[in-house]
Amino acid sequence: MDAALHQEQLTTGKKVWRRFCRNRLALAGLVVLVLFVLSAIFAPWLTDYDPNRNNLRDRNKPPSREHPLGTDDMGRDILARTLYGGRISLTVGLVAVGISMSIGLILGSLAGFFGGAVDTVIMRLADIFYSFPFLIVAITIAAIFGPSIYNTMVILGILSWPGPARLLRAEFLKLKTTDFVTAAEGIGASPARIMFRHVLPNALSPLLVSATLEVASAILSEAGLSFLGLGVPPPAPSWGNMLNRARPLHILANMPWMWLPPGTAIFVVVLAINFVGDGLRDAFDPRQDLS
Amino acid sequence: MKRPLVVALFLLLSLSVIVSAADAPKQGGTFRYGITTNPRGMFNPILNTEVYDGLIIDVVYDGLIYIDASLQPQPMIAKAWDISEDGKEITFYLHQGIKFHDGVELTAKDVAYTYMTILHPDYTGVRYGQFNKLVGAKDYKEGKTDTVPGIEVIDDYTIKFSVEEAYAPLLSTFTYGILPSHLLEDIPVGELEQAPFNLHPIGSGPFKFVEFQTDQHVILEANKDYFFGAPNIDTLVFQKVAQDAIPIYLQQNRVDFIAISPEQYEQVKAMPGIDVYVYEELSYNYICFNMRQERFADAAVRQAITYGFDRQTYVDVIREGFGIVANAPVPTASWAFTTEGIDTYDYNPEKAAQLLAEAGWTKGPDGILQKDGMKLEFEFLVPEGSRQNEQMALLFQQNMEDLGIKVNLVFMEFSAAVDRVDARQFDTFTMGWSLSVDPDPHSIWHSTSLWNDPGFYNEESDALIEAGRTETDPEKRKEIYAEWQKLINKELPTMFVSYGVTIGAINQRVKGIDTNPGPLGPLVDLELLSTIWLED
Numbered sequence: 001m002d003a004a005l006h007q008e009q010l011t012t013g014k015k016v017w018r019r020f021c022r023n024r025l026a027l028a029g030l031v032v033l034v035l036f037v038l039s040a041i042f043a044p045w046l047t048d049y050d051p052n053r054n055n056l057r058d059r060n061k062p063p064s065r066e067h068p069l070g071t072d073d074m075g076r077d078i079l080a081r082t083l084y085g086g087r088i089s090l091t092v093g094l095v096a097v098g099i100s101m102s103i104g105l106i107l108g109s110l111a112g113f114f115g116g117a118v119d120t121v122i123m124r125l126a127d128i129f130y131s132f133p134f135l136i137v138a139i140t141i142a143a144i145f146g147p148s149i150y151n152t153m154v155i156l157g158i159l160s161w162p163g164p165a166r167l168l169r170a171e172f173l174k175l176k177t178t179d180f181v182t183a184a185e186g187i188g189a190s191p192a193r194i195m196f197r198h199v200l201p202n203a204l205s206p207l208l209v210s211a212t213l214e215v216a217s218a219i220l221s222e223a224g225l226s227f228l229g230l231g232v233p234p235p236a237p238s239w240g241n242m243l244n245r246a247r248p249l250h251i252l253a254n255m256p257w258m259w260l261p262p263g264t265a266i267f268v269v270v271l272a273i274n275f276v277g278d279g280l281r282d283a284f285d286p287r288q289d290l291s
Numbered sequence: 292m293k294r295p296l297v298v299a300l301f302l303l304l305s306l307s308v309i310v311s312a313a314d315a316p317k318q319g320g321t322f323r324y325g326i327t328t329n330p331r332g333m334f335n336p337i338l339n340t341e342v343y344d345g346l347i348i349d350v351v352y353d354g355l356i357y358i359d360a361s362l363q364p365q366p367m368i369a370k371a372w373d374i375s376e377d378g379k380e381i382t383f384y385l386h387q388g389i390k391f392h393d394g395v396e397l398t399a400k401d402v403a404y405t406y407m408t409i410l411h412p413d414y415t416g417v418r419y420g421q422f423n424k425l426v427g428a429k430d431y432k433e434g435k436t437d438t439v440p441g442i443e444v445i446d447d448y449t450i451k452f453s454v455e456e457a458y459a460p461l462l463s464t465f466t467y468g469i470l471p472s473h474l475l476e477d478i479p480v481g482e483l484e485q486a487p488f489n490l491h492p493i494g495s496g497p498f499k500f501v502e503f504q505t506d507q508h509v510i511l512e513a514n515k516d517y518f519f520g521a522p523n524i525d526t527l528v529f530q531k532v533a534q535d536a537i538p539i540y541l542q543q544n545r546v547d548f549i550a551i552s553p554e555q556y557e558q559v560k561a562m563p564g565i566d567v568y569v570y571e572e573l574s575y576n577y578i579c580f581n582m583r584q585e586r587f588a589d590a591a592v593r594q595a596i597t598y599g600f601d602r603q604t605y606v607d608v609i610r611e612g613f614g615i616v617a618n619a620p621v622p623t624a625s626w627a628f629t630t631e632g633i634d635t636y637d638y639n640p641e642k643a644a645q646l647l648a649e650a651g652w653t654k655g656p657d658g659i660l661q662k663d664g665m666k667l668e669f670e671f672l673v674p675e676g677s678r679q680n681e682q683m684a685l686l687f688q689q690n691m692e693d694l695g696i697k698v699n700l701v702f703m704e705f706s707a708a709v710d711r712v713d714a715r716q717f718d719t720f721t722m723g724w725s726l727s728v729d730p731d732p733h734s735i736w737h738s739t740s741l742w743n744d745p746g747f748y749n750e751e752s753d754a755l756i757e758a759g760r761t762e763t764d765p766e767k768r769k770e771i772y773a774e775w776q777k778l779i780n781k782e783l784p785t786m787f788v789s790y791g792v793t794i795g796a797i798n799q800r801v802k803g804i805d806t807n808p809g810p811l812g813p814l815v816d817l818e819l820l821s822t823i824w825l826e827d
Contacts, residue, residue, distance in 0.1 A: 054689050056608040073554075073678075074685055146701070234700065235685055248535040248678070250558050 019283040026279020029272035036269055040086035049077035051084040052235040063257050070257035072245060076237075082261040085237035089266070092153050092231075092238070093219040099157025100218075101211050104164025109203075111165065112172020113195050123169070126162035134159055135224070142230035152231045156218050167210055171203035205284040212277035216270045223266050239266045316803065320825035321526040324817075325549025327534050327676055328705050329505055334492040336468030337409050338416040338484055340742075341709065342725045346529060347509050349817045351392075352468020352494030355383050355402065360805055360815045362728040364462050368397065368469060368495070378457035378763055383465070385448040389518045391471045392499045399450040403442055404472035406452075410439055413481035417741040420733050421464045424454040424760070457763050460729035468494055497522050497821035506531055523803075523824035534678055537796075541565055547798040547825075548814060552679055553611035559796050567796050570808045571624045574791035575617045576723035578671075578687070582784060583746040584718065586665045591650040593783040597636045599643035599694045600687055606789050609682045613794060617787035619776040620724070620732060624790075624810035626765075627730035627772040633780045643694055652695075660695040668697035669718035674705040680721060683788070712744055720744075723791065730772055732756055736779070747784035800826045 021027055039046060049067075055075035063070045069078035111122040141155050175181060176199065184194050219239075225231035226240025227247075234241065239262040246252065246259035330343040336352050339345055355369040366372075369383035389397040409418045410425065412434045422428060426441030443451040454461060471493055478486050492500050495518070498511035509529040513522040532540050532549060538558050540546045551559050551567075560567045580587040580596075587593060606614040618635055621627045652660040652667065660667040673684045681702070688698040698719075703711070711717050724735065734740055737756050738748040755775040762768045795812050797804060803823035804813040814820060 052689075054685055056604050056686065059608065074682060233702065234681065235688065248554070249538045250554065 016280075016283045020279050023279040023282060025275045026282075029275030029279065032268060032272040033276060036086055036265070036272070037090060039083055040090055043080070043083035043087060046083055047077065047080040049080035051076060051080040051237050060255060062255070069261050070255075072242070072258050073251070078242075078257060078261055081237040081242055082239070082265055085239045085242055085262060086265060086269075088149060088232055088236060088238040089219050089222060089240070090269075092149065092156070092222040093215040095153045096156035096160070096218040096222070097211050097214045099154065100160040100214060101164050101207065103157070103161035105168060105207070107161065108165035108168030109172060109195060109200060112169035112203075113176070113191070113199065115173075119169070122165070126165055129159065129162045132159065134221070138221070138225055139228065139230055142225060147225075147230050147233045149232050149236065152222055152225055155225075156221050160214060160218070163214070164207055164210055167206055168203055171206060172199055175199045175202055206281075209277055209281040209284065212273060212280055216273040216277070219266065219270055219273075239263075316523045316822075316824035317826060318523055318824070319525050321528055322524045322548075322801070322820065322823070322825060323528045323530045323546045324820075325532045325537065325540060325546035326529050327532060327537075327550075328674075329531060330503070330509060330529070331706050331709075332490050332503055332505070333484075334500065334503075335470070335483070335486075335489045336494075337405060337414075337418055337470065338489065340417060341705075345725075346817060347500070347503075347511070348468055348492070348494075349496075350498040350511060350527060350820055351492045351496045351500050352470075353389075353496045354466040354468050355385075356462070356465050357818065358463065358466060358728050358811075358816075359818070360809050360811055362810070364466075368402075369465075372462075374462070378461075379455075380451060380453045381461060381465075382445070382449065382451045385450070386518060387448055389495050390516060391495050392493045392514060393471070393474075395471065395473055397469060397471070397495050398447040399444045400447070401469050401472045402450050403444050404476060405467065405470045406442055407439060408470070408475075408480055408483070409467075410442075411480040413479065415481065415484050417734065418467070420737055420740055421460075421731075424456065424458045424461075426453045426455055456761050458760050459763050459768055460731040460760060463727065463729040466727075468496070470494075498527050517821065519821070522821040524820070527820060534676060538562075541796055541798070544798060544800075547801050549796055551794050551796050552677070553609075553613040553794065554678070556611065556613070556794055559794075564799050565796050566799055567794060568806075568808050568813050569613065569792060569794050570812055571615075571622070571810055572791040572793050572812070573622050573624050573726040573728065573810050574723055574793075575620065575622050575726075576721060576788045576791070577617075577620075577785040578719055578721045578788060579712075579717075579745050579785040580783075581715065581718055581744075581746060583715065586662075586667060586669075587718075589650055590782055591646050592652075592667075593786065594636070595643040595646035595650070595694070596691070596696070597783055597786045598639045598646065599696075600690050600786065601638040602636075602788055603638055605683050605686060609679055609686065610789065610792075613792045614789035615792065617790045619780045619787060620736065621730050621772060621776055622726065622790040625726070625728075625730050627769055627776075629769075629773040629776055631773060632777045640690070640693055647694065654695050658695060659697050666697075667695070669699070670701050671698045672701050672703060672708050672711060672717050672720035674708045674722060675702050676705065683721065715744075715746070721788070725791075730768075731760055732772075732775065733760060745784035747782070749778070749782065752778055752782070802826060 053076060057075065058071055059073055059075035061067060061071040067077050069082065072078055107122050111119040137159060138155050142151060145151050181194060181198055184198050222231055222238060223240030223243065226238050227244045232238040232241050242262035243259055251258050326343060328343050330347060331341060333339045333344050334347050334351060336348045339348055353368050355367060356364045357367045359365045368385055368389060370386045371384045373382045385399060391397055406422060408414060409422055410428050410431050412432055419432065425439060427436060427439045428441060430436045431439045441453045445451055474488060474493060490503065497514050497517045499514050501510040501512055503509045508531060511527040513525050515521045530546055532546060534552060537549055537551050538555055541559055542562055559565055580593055582588055602616045606616050615623055618633050647660060652662045655661040671684060671687065673680055684700050688700060691698045708720065712720055733756050735742045736752065738753050752775060755771055755778065759768055759771040759775065762771055793812060797813055801823055804819055805815050
């Protein structure tokens with residue numbers, strides 16, 4: 001039976017992948033995303049510059065042979081900072097979403113599976129978290145615990161779990177009434193087995209889609225927090241704090257090489273992730289086959 | 292605040308009067324003074340510790356005397372004074388009819404209250420050291436007596452101060468704003484710091500306090516009954532401006548005066564309608580070591596760090612030349628400035644490494660210098676808001692990294708940083724000192740000073756500081772301070788980074804400023820605020 005199940009899942013995966021590939025935009029997004037991830041991973045091989053090394057005698061230089069994207073106000077290579085900044089921005093995005101998905105997964109499953117008082121407590125908690133204005137809470141937490149990469153990830157993760165939790169709960173409620181769950185109950189499967197073995201795998205696809213989109217919004221939030229000086233502290237580069245450093249008027253007006261690269265990177269990556277997320281949603285939707 | 296005689300002002304203005312002949316000062320309008328750091332809201336002349344509060348205090352209160360553009364004491368509330376032959380007694384004769392903003396007359400009683408409070412055993416501020424030479428001050432401070440014979444109210448308009456021994460900076464210390472005793476005398480001195488009065492100050496100065504909104508502004512209105520003549524402008528606003536936004540604020544005429552940062556110089560200078568002035572201030576910035584920590588207790592470590600920090604690059608590149616590398620705590624603008632015998636600690640990483648090696652520091656497995664379980668890894672506290680400070684911090688961090696010293700940057704809001712420093716919870720930090728005209732370093736550098744942030748206890752230094760105060764011959768004082776600077780330059784309880792060169796941008800609609808500014812700037816601190824006027 002296990003082998004049959006495995007086969008079944010494989011074909012589902014294949015189907016999804018085929019449907020995904022049919023969506024040109026999603027595929028392009030995936031390619032772009034992979035390129036960015038690779039360039040972040042292999043940053044040390046792509047540039048010889050240390051992204052944190054100042055060279056004040058060489059500051060504010062426009063793009064040139066030595067510095068393909070120019071240098072910033074501390075004389076640091078913009079290309080190097082954009083590549084390494086991608087590491088931090090993408091990591092923050094992934095880890096923050098990892099945290100929010102983990103919390104959302106656990107609480108959402110519990111609420112959806114057990115219902116009743118458990119459901120009420122968890123969902124009211126979610127309502128409370130939902131009702132916080134995100135930026136204000138994030139700023140307060142950052143102000144109290146001080147800006148750091150880890151705090152940024154934790155802040156973003158903790159503040160955005162209600163979304164996935166609700167999504168999962170809804171899936172659980174829907175799946176609980178399906179025939180295969182009734183059947184599993186009928187043959188005497190334990191609640192844990194039903195929950196983890198039967199319901200959860202089926203509820204994961206919408207969560208995956210939402211996670212993808214959350215990564216994009218986490219990258220944006222990190223950029224926002226760093227832009228306000230509350231995210232990743234200097235000297236480590238992130239796309240957000242690179243933009244922050246380029247904020248003075250004379251830089252905005254006369255030195256576009258300082259803000260174009262990180263700005264473009266954020267724009268392209270967030271757009272790519274959104275395309276991928278859209279593609280995934282469509283791909284997971286079985287009705288797509290009807291068309 | 293301190294407003295000179297009208298006659299003197301017109302002399303000063305003769306040039307601009309020629310240009311626009313027969314122009315009487317226009318009345319009305321709002322003058323906006325841009326600030327990049329929030330005041331703390333301690334608008335009390337004997338308790339404030341920061342220049343940003345000082346701005347408001349200077350216009351709300353008047354002192355017995357004021358210091359003019361050429362750094363000379365001039366009469367204010369005191370219309371005249373006598374100094375006895377031996378220099379030990381000083382008698383102030385007050386103007387009659389000066390009124391506080393609530394209409395109550397200012398008398399010698401208020402003057403006595405102000406200075407008695409500074410000497411009070413429960414006084415929490417930092418000014419005591421400047422007045423401890425008054426006769427009986429020490430006994431009163433220690434609670435042994437209830438009176439200070441050195442402060443004697445002769446009648447409502449005459450007050451006499453006497454000191455135990457001649458004391459050079461004595462006269463110039465009587466600039467502190469006079470507090471209204473009728474509003475404050477019932478508050479125990481120990482609780483004065485928490486008094487609501489500090490947020491709603493009432494003085495006798497040219498402007499009345501209206502409101503303070505953190506991160507926005509402080510609004511003051513002209514005191515129409517000001518004893519020395521009502522200001523020409525109606526409203527004075529201290530407008531909080533983010534450093535990056537300064538050029539926009541200037542361009543849109545949303546501030547009339549603001550100190551700009553070096554990188555904005557070219558841009559602002561090119562703006563029509565804005566004049567830019569560059570002047571050397573009585574100020575310097577520094578990096579303070581916490582000498583209470585054993586690793587910073589050794590002068591060799593402090594010297595090595597100084598050798599290892601490229602201050603010339605900081606001044607040349609980050610400050611774009613608007614600054615002078617500092618090596619001692621007396622700025623170029625002061626008469627006591629000296630270069631004789633002062634080590635310049637030119638950037639020399641080899642020498643720094645050598646000094647550290649001689650002092651017994653060796654690289655540990657993590658590449659960080661260590662010795663007897665101590666590590667040269669420390670926090671560097673940097674107040675937020677100034678780009679130059681941030682850039683300096685990054686340069687410092689990298690210079691130190693090259694030596695095997697790990698610096699962890701902590702950026703903090705200015706008030707929060709001050710709290711940490713006051714609680715001595717720091718390894719190193721950077722800030723600046725704005726100094727008074729007299730070079731007497733007692734209030735910052737004497738080991739008993741509450742501002743002794745580095746934790747510097749040195750008998751030789753204390754002795755020189757005390758000698759400098761009691762010596763009245765300026766030439767000899769200069770020698771004493773030269774000697775003292777040599778000592779500080781060797782000991783380096785703080786690393787001196789640069790002397791202040793300020794760039795002030797002022798809107799051309801402001802008339803009546805000092806167009807050839809000395810160390811106090813085109814507004815002569817804020818002295819001219821009560822006499823300038825605004826063209827439409």
